[in-house]
Amino acid sequence: MKYVVSYESADNVAERAPEHLPAHKARLDEYHGRGDLLMIGVFADPQADGSMAIFRSRQAAEDFVAGDPFVLNGVVRGYTIREWNEILVPE
Template sequence: MKAVVLYASADDVAAKAPAHFPAHKARLDEYAARGDLLMVGTFADPQKDGSMAVFRTRESAESFVAGDPFVLNGVVRAYEIRDWQEILVP
């Protein structure tokens, strides 16, 4: 079982994100290096559709979000963590 984090962007995400991106990226790199973060990215229209990250466990997703500079500084207005059952395709 994996965990997916869905972020809903704040109304002014393009203005707010640059100031907090270096700290956000450092956190992404930390979680990726230890194998907890598997994938991350924005949707085609980040303002309207937000972004998504896939974590190895729900615990790692919850831990990431709890200290994410984008969450702490209002770059995202809301988030949701969903458990996700990965199906491998041959």
């Protein structure tokens, strides 16, 4: 079981994100470095479609979001955390 965080971008995300990006990136690096954050990325149109991240545990996802500068400073308008059953396709 993995946990997917989906972010919904606030208005003008491209203008708002750069100010908070260094602190957001530091948090990403911290969670990735300890193995809690597995993947993260934006969709083709971040303003319309937002972004997502995959975490190893619900607790890590909740903790990340609770202190994320993008959430705390309104770069994202909202988020969801959902359980995801990863299925590995045999080679």
